[in-house]
Amino acid sequence: MVEFSKRVPADGTDAVGVILNSASDPNVISFAGGLPAGELFPIKEMEKATDEAYEKHGEAAMQYGSASGVVELRKQLLKRSEEKENIKAELKNIMMTTGSEQALDLMGKTFINPGDAVLLEEPTYLCAVDVFRSYGAEFVGVEMDDNGMRTDKLEEALKAHPEAKLIYTIPNYQNPSGRTMSLERRKKVAELAAKYDVYVLEDNPYGDIRFAGEEHIPSIKSFDTTDHVVYTSTFSKILAPGFRLGWVIANDYLIKKLTVMKQSADLQTDNLVQYACSAFLKNNDIDAHIKEISKVYSERKDRMVEDIKKYFPKGVQCTNPHGGMFLWVTVPGVEDTVELFKQCLKHNVAFVPGDPFFGTNPVPGTFRLNYSCMPIDKIDEGIQRLGKALQEAIEN
The missing domain is CATH 3.40.640.10 (Type I PLP-dependent aspartate aminotransferase-like (Major domain))
Structure with missing residues (x-):
């Protein structure tokens, strides 16, 4: 039997990869990936920049x-x-x-x-x-x-x-x-x-x-x-x-x-x-481009926080960041966040469970949500689904 380096996980699994792949179903509204908004990529500007790179520095x-x-x-x-x-x-x-x-x-x-x-x-x-x-x-x-x-x-x-x-x-x-x-x-x-x-x-x-x-x-x-x-x-x-x-x-x-x-x-x-x-x-003015990104992300973050307050069970807490792409949720009373993920997936909504974000002892009932890559209507629908799934998990 081949003996792999100790750097390879002993069980051969990729827990995070499994979670992200399972959330790639088109029917699933996924807040799992740390993806920027693809529609904001400066494609035409980068096409021109690449042409210039070839023209001036091709070799x-x-x-x-x-x-x-x-x-x-x-x-x-x-x-x-x-x-x-x-x-x-x-x-x-x-x-x-x-x-x-x-x-x-x-x-x-x-x-x-x-x-x-x-x-x-x-x-x-x-x-x-x-x-x-x-x-x-x-x-x-x-x-x-x-x-x-x-x-x-x-x-x-x-x-x-x-x-x-x-x-x-x-x-x-x-x-x-x-x-x-x-x-x-x-x-x-x-x-x-x-x-x-x-x-x-x-x-x-x-x-x-x-x-x-x-x-x-x-x-x-x-x-x-x-x-x-x-x-x-x-x-x-x-x-x-x-x-x-x-x-x-x-x-x-x-x-x-x-x-x-x-x-x-x-x-x-x-x-x-x-x-x-x-x-x-x-x-190009990269700061103007970043300002556009920030405006869109701000709107999406604000809607997600509003929806969490509206649709999540009482007692659930979330951070309210001033920038970036993520917020952090804590659900009191939930001991197994990976099992919670599986339950939420049945409602066609996904997040990243909190366990992999800890080097030592994971805090139960925690997970990460990404707001940058989802349009407002998907955020509304996804957070409603997630709220129902959380309510069921707490009641059970």
């Missing part, structure tokens, strides 16, 4: 390239990062990745040995949990509230685990909760990273998609005076996920290490996509 676009990425695009992203996130960095501090998902994998590969402690918000991004677990991480959950990761609990965890290799956080419109970390806590996270000599991986896929609340809060990386914070972001939520284009900003020593790890994975990120995105940024 380079089709040839092997630098693992660090296309220089023109990296310069544009450094400028944008300084303007939007208050991050001051140089060309040697940024590298392109095949989606921000690769950034997670490279960080895991670079830092984590079996048994190493990784501190993370709970709940948190389920794919980050999967990636870090595949390298043998031992998770230490850090409690959250409406202002994001609690830094008092973070310091307690750091004191208890001085050997910790990494702190993982999504400070803006967090996946899955939709919560945003306060300014004071961002400063404190950077301070604790320096104090305890541990790297912070600041994952920011959603930060541009803001539709309520205060002005944009600067990144944790902007308060990093000791090079302990690694910042990553992506084009997946503001242009298109199919491009698989992300980036990492970190100290040059770490960038060199990550580049070596990347070369052993895929040599380089797609050159054509990089040149095309660079042309798009040059010729």
